[in-house]
Amino acid sequence: MLSYRHAFHAGNHADVLKHSVLMLVLDYITQKDKPFLYVDTHSGAGMYDLHNGWADKNREYETGIGRIWQQPSQNWPEGMQTYLRAIRDLNSDGDLREYPGSPWLAQFMLREQDKARLFELHRNEYQNLNALFSRYKQIHTEERDGFQALSAVLPPVERRAVILIDPSYEVKADYQNVVQAVKTAHKKFATGVYLIWYPVVNRKWATKLERDFTDSGMRNILLAELAIRADAEEAGMTASGMIVINPPWQLADSLKVVLPFLQKELAEEGGGFRLEQLVAE
Numbered sequence: 366m367l368s369y370r371h372a373f374h375a376g377n378h379a380d381v382l383k384h385s386v387l388m389l390v391l392d393y394i395t396q397k398d399k400p401f402l403y404v405d406t407h408s409g410a411g412m413y414d415l416h417n418g419w420a421d422k423n424r425e426y427e428t429g430i431g432r433i434w435q436q437p438s439q440n441w442p443e444g445m446q447t448y449l450r451a452i453r454d455l456n457s458d459g460d461l462r463e464y465p466g467s468p469w470l471a472q473f474m475l476r477e478q479d480k481a482r483l484f485e486l487h488r489n490e491y492q493n494l495n496a497l498f499s500r501y502k503q504i505h506t507e508e509r510d511g512f513q514a515l516s517a518v519l520p521p522v523e524r525r526a527v528i529l530i531d532p533s534y535e536v537k538a539d540y541q542n543v544v545q546a547v548k549t550a551h552k553k554f555a556t557g558v559y560l561i562w563y564p565v566v567n568r569k570w571a572t573k574l575e576r577d578f579t580d581s582g583m584r585n586i587l588l589a590e591l592a593i594r595a596d597a598e599e600a601g602m603t604a605s606g607m608i609v610i611n612p613p614w615q616l617a618d619s620l621k622v623v624l625p626f627l628q629k630e631l632a633e634e635g636g637g638f639r640l641e642q643l644v645a646e
């Protein structure tokens with residue numbers, strides 16, 4: 366029984382990091398005219414109403430996207446311009462009412478020649494996702510286990526793909542499932558850009574995940590992590606990160622500017638960031 370609802374967390378610091386990296390990657394991928402496939406294994410609902418329902422309970426967005434989106438755009442790093450312009454387009458009257466999920470952000474970047482495959486297992490979330498994209502011919506949604514579906518859609522006919530794997534980690538098995546799913550997918554399609562999000566709720570679990578990727582045999586792996594606070598024993602997410610396999614070559618340089626900006630705007634005393642090439646090309 367799945368109980369996680371992304372709406373509680375929409376627009377928080379982890380979403381800002383995840384979606385900044387995603388949009389940077391999509392920016393680089395769309396510099397070439399050749400088509401690509403976007404795959405989102407854990408899509409969520411696709412769009413979140415910040416003023417009603419779950420998002421309004423803890424208002425996590427206030428200490429995430431809420432701190433950044435209305436700053437003058439000259440303050441934003443070059444590498445965050447596309448992402449933040451998308452948020453402004455959505456909330457054009459100046460009131461932050463809606464926050465997009467990863468599928469909507471990807472859709473914002475798709476061109477005529479590109480396609481998307483979106484997977485979501487939770488019935489209600491899936492219904493919202495499907496309703497959001499039902500009129501888009503290029504976008505195909507499925508109520509299905511994203512870990513299992515991933516290998517079935519690879520290798521893509523487009524021969525280029527950006528794959529976001531964003532589990533909720535509400536079950537601890539997700540830490541193993543994510544590594545296994547990526548290894549299997551990578552065997553079928555070694556040149557895809559794989560983006561794997563992870564939380565730091567317990568540093569030991571995050572370190573184990575990182576080690577599993579480092580030891581996986583896959584090459585060219587970059588890690589970008591943003592800590593809002595120092596690691597702590599108490600419950601709660603202190604940091605989150607993205608593991609990127611086959612990152613576009615410009616990504617690390619852009620993140621050298623984006624991560625310090627996010628630390629300055631979002632982190633408390635004791636926070637920080639990491640940007641590390643875990644495995645060389």
Ligand SMILES: C[S@@+](CC[C@H](N)C(=O)[O-])C[C@H]1O[C@@H](n2cnc3c(N)ncnc32)[C@H](O)[C@@H]1O
Pocket residue numbers: 367369370371383405406407408409410411465466467468484485486487490509510511512531532533
């Ligand atoms: C962190 S949320 C996704 C957020 C979304 N990627 C975004 O950035 O806007 C994780 C989602 O995965 C769904 N989920 C959990 N297990 C799944 C599975 N095995 N396959 C597909 N979806 C799953 C949950 O219902 C939840 O909506």
